[in-house]
Amino acid sequence: MKIRKATEKDYGVFAELTEKNHSYIVGVDKWKMMKVGTGYKKLAAQNYIEDVKMHDGVILVAETKNKIIGCAVATLSVSSELIKTKYKKEYLKTGFIKNVFVEETFRGQGIGSKIVGELEKYLKEKGCPTVHLEVFAPNTNALKIYNNIGYQDHSRILIKIL
Ligand SMILES: CC(C)(COP(=O)(O)OP(=O)(O)OC[C@H]1O[C@@H](n2cnc3c(N)ncnc32)[C@H](O)[C@@H]1OP(=O)(O)O)[C@@H](O)C(=O)NCCC(=O)NCCS
Numbered sequence: 001m002k003i004r005k006a007t008e009k010d011y012g013v014f015a016e017l018t019e020k021n022h023s024y025i026v027g028v029d030k031w032k033m034m035k036v037g038t039g040y041k042k043l044a045a046q047n048y049i050e051d052v053k054m055h056d057g058v059i060l061v062a063e064t065k066n067k068i069i070g071c072a073v074a075t076l077s078v079s080s081e082l083i084k085t086k087y088k089k090e091y092l093k094t095g096f097i098k099n100v101f102v103e104e105t106f107r108g109q110g111i112g113s114k115i116v117g118e119l120e121k122y123l124k125e126k127g128c129p130t131v132h133l134e135v136f137a138p139n140t141n142a143l144k145i146y147n148n149i150g151y152q153d154h155s156r157i158l159i160k161i162l
Helices: 008-028 040-054 081-086 111-125 140-148
Strands: 002-005 058-064 067-078 093-102 131-133
Touching (some): 002 111, 008 093, 040 058, 040 067, 040 093
Parallel strands (some): 093 131
Antiparallel strands (some): 002 058, 058 067
């Protein structure tokens, strides 16, 4: 298994994996609010691709026997000029990891942790002292894995059904 940067040729498979990731999240949504809408696959993947281009990011894929079996995205956010003038330089960049997905039959072999580890290296090299990652609260499996590799609760988004 190798982890490498996605090229344009991989964008179709990346879109498939992004859709599977979204379907998984829809499946664990205890509020039943999320839906897989028509055309979502192309749109969501396109969003990530643009996000990566605009925010100095990268899409990594995990490949085995010429088959892509996992993916994840990293982007950077840079503070505004106003904040730059007021705060220390080392707090200016923040890394974000998104859309982490491994095909079901390949889970539990350390692939997800490995892709995240590679993205962390990328973000560190880009000068980010921290990395943020958002997990849907009912996705307890993913949360457990992230906790295992060092991610801690930072902030909470609360929701109330109206
Ligand atoms: C979350 C996800 C990406 C993790 O990928 P993964 O490849 O299964 O993750 P890992 O194998 O690195 O870790 C999973 C477990 O396998 C264990 N593991 C790690 N290396 C292993 C190895 N070499 N052999 C066996 N097990 C191993 C880990 O300790 C972890 O154990 P745990 O369940 O006790 O925490 C994957 O489960 C997934 O795609 N889920 C659906 C989509 C999703 O939830 N995405 C995240 C959105 S935020």
